[in-house]
Amino acid sequence: MAHALSEFLLARLADRERTARAAGDRVIHLSIDGTVRQDPEPGGERVTWWQQAYHPAQELATTTALRSILDLHRPGYRVRADRSRAEADEPFCEACFGEPHPCPTLRLLALPYRDHPDYRSEWEPDA
Ligand SMILES: [Zn+2]
Numbered sequence: 001m002a003h004a005l006s007e008f009l010l011a012r013l014a015d016r017e018r019t020a021r022a023a024g025d026r027v028i029h030l031s032i033d034g035t036v037r038q039d040p041e042p043g044g045e046r047v048t049w050w051q052q053a054y055h056p057a058q059e060l061a062t063t064t065a066l067r068s069i070l071d072l073h074r075p076g077y078r079v080r081a082d083r084s085r086a087e088a089d090e091p092f093c094e095a096c097f098g099e100p101h102p103c104p105t106l107r108l109l110a111l112p113y114r115d116h117p118d119y120r121s122e123w124e125p126d127a
Contacts, residue, residue: 003075003091005102005110005123010070012113013063020059028054066109075101 030036030052075091093103107125114124121127 003102003106004120005106006070006074008113008116008118008120008123009106009110010067011118012110012116013066013070016059017063020056020063023054023056025056027056030054069105069109073101073103073105 028036072095073093076094077091078089091101093099093101093105096103096105102123104125107123107127110119110123111125113119
């Protein structure tokens with residue numbers, strides 16, 4: 001059973017992947033003055049301090065790595081012999097033994113999305 005925070009993070013990764021796929025395989029440079037350029041001439045313009053380059057392939061590689069981290073930090077359940085699975089104790093993180101789920105790693109991964117309308121204050125790292 002996925003936790004709400006895990007589902008929230010998976011939805012944010014899906015958002016990022018949709019954006020990256022929509023960009024195709026072209027590197028996009030965003031300048032602070034609002035100009036957008038795709039694939040500057042080879043050997044020509046370089047990314048400077050006032051530009052940000054968006055690399056769709058790198059973004060997809062990042063989301064794949066983040067999905068692997070989410071999978072490592074999935075919830076586990078302890079079930080005593082005298083109880084059914086439906087009566088399992090509170091979930092714990094399978095990667096962070098002893099930490100309740102969601103663990104600090106997942107809480108930190110969600111932090112950049114703090115302003116998202118679906119983010120819950122109970123997911124704050126210190127909550
Ligand atoms: Zn963990």
